[in-house]
Amino acid sequence: MKIVRTASPTQVDAEYALAAARKLLARGEIAPERRRFLQRTLTLGGLALLGGCSLTDDDSVDTALENISRLNDKAQGLLFDPTRLAPVYPESMITRPFPFNAYYGEDEVRVIEEAGYKLEVSGLVADKRSWTLAALRTLPQQDQVTRHICVEGWSAIGKWGGVPFKTFLERIGADKTARYVGFKCGDDYHTSIDMATALHPQTLLALTYDGRPLPPRYGFPMKLRMPTKLGYKNPKHIMALYVTNTYPGGYWEDQGYNWFGGS
Ligand SMILES: Nc1nc2c(c(=O)[nH]1)N[C@H]1C(S)=C(S)[C@@H](COP(=O)(O)O)O[C@H]1N2
Ligand SMILES: [Mo]
Numbered sequence: 001m002k003i004v005r006t007a008s009p010t011q012v013d014a015e016y017a018l019a020a021a022r023k024l025l026a027r028g029e030i031a032p033e034r035r036r037f038l039q040r041t042l043t044l045g046g047l048a049l050l051g052g053c054s055l056t057d058d059d060s061v062d063t064a065l066e067n068i069s070r071l072n073d074k075a076q077g078l079l080f081d082p083t084r085l086a087p088v089y090p091e092s093m094i095t096r097p098f099p100f101n102a103y104y105g106e107d108e109v110r111v112i113e114e115a116g117y118k119l120e121v122s123g124l125v126a127d128k129r130s131w132t133l134a135a136l137r138t139l140p141q142q143d144q145v146t147r148h149i150c151v152e153g154w155s156a157i158g159k160w161g162g163v164p165f166k167t168f169l170e171r172i173g174a175d176k177t178a179r180y181v182g183f184k185c186g187d188d189y190h191t192s193i194d195m196a197t198a199l200h201p202q203t204l205l206a207l208t209y210d211g212r213p214l215p216p217r218y219g220f221p222m223k224l225r226m227p228t229k230l231g232y233k234n235p236k237h238i239m240a241l242y243v244t245n246t247y248p249g250g251y252w253e254d255q256g257y258n259w260f261g262g263s
Contacts, residue, residue: 013065013072013258020075069258076260082196086227086263089145094210095156100217101231103189103251110187110237111216119222123182123242126173133221136207139163139171144202146227148234149263160225162206166199174243182248183224186237191250193226193233194260202227205238233261 100106118130142164149155169176176199182192197203206225207214214220219236226234232252242248253259 013069016258017068017072017075020072020079024075024078069256072258073260076258076262077194077196080194080196080228080260080262082200086146086202088227089147089157091145091159093157094145094159098158098209098218099150099154099156101150101152102187102236104187106217109217112186112221112237112239114221117221119238120240121172121242122240123244124175124178125243127171133207136163136168136205136222140167141207142204144204144225144227146202146225148227148231150231151257152231159210160204160206160223161208161211162204162222162225164201165203165205165224166201168205169198169243178243179245180243180248182242182244183235183238184240184242185235186239189235189237189251190248191233191235191253192248192259193224193229197226197228200226200228228262230261230263232257 100109102109114133118132119136120130121128140163141161143159143161145157145159147155147157169181174181176195178195180192180194181198182190184190204225206219206223207221209215209218214222219238222238223236224234224238232250250257250259253261
């Protein structure tokens with residue numbers, strides 16, 4: 001499937017950042033000295049000035065857009081409510097067949113064998129031992145029927161099961177004050193998420209789809225399923241994960257998609 005961009009990611013970013021900043025102002029969650037500054041910058045022109053420049057050359061446009069995206073990440077981080085649940089649906093509403101998507105076609109789906117597979121864990125965690133699927137299946141499991149939303153303009157309801165990611169992070173002694181969790185996938189995809197989302201009660205280290213082991217097209221041996229984030233933030237074929245304070249970026253994020261990617 002090809003990525004069709006109706007609005008450019010940065011344009012969506014800019015609009016989201018403005019809406020989020022206005023919401024924060026309305027809620028009164030911003031210190032008075034920052035309010036005046038933000039109120040003055042709540043226009044695209046104002047945001048451009050955050051780059052310390054007028055939009056006259058490519059470099060200053062890039063700097064301005066980069067600032068918009070970082071402001072967007074910050075706003076989404078501030079607005080994210082760690083206890084607010086995404087909608088759940090009855091099983092009768094599951095989309096069949098559930099769509100496949102990746103940065104390549106379905107004929108190139110990565111097939112990873114369970115034999116020899118181990119999930120690698122590194123970074124700011126106490127226990128860096130790797131995990132077989134059998135070991136992960138002994139941890140508490142949970143099911144969810146939620147909506148997956150892709151920026152390409154489709155959404156679908158699916159059923160995933162697996163280990164609540166918070167349970168897993170606690171099990172490996174992850175530093176929950178760290179900023180990011182990064183993921184490396186079996187198909188060269190990579191992405192990263194904020195710790196608040198990693199600890200959200202609906203964030204699952206998903207081992208099943210619709211009650212069966214995750215099929216290759218949906219990310220065998222496992223994917224991270226987050227109904228609070230857009231499709232591209234949900235990594236399939238996870239081979240390794242790490243906890244870090246260094247911004248890890250991601251496959252689409254490094255090409256201009258917004259990093260926070262809330263849905
Ligand atoms: N490893 C990996 N994960 C990935 C992708 C990918 O190309 N590779 N694509 C992302 C995108 S853009 C979407 S919409 C979803 C699609 O998941 P699905 O095939 O289960 O619908 O996977 C996400 N995770
Ligand atoms: Mo997507």
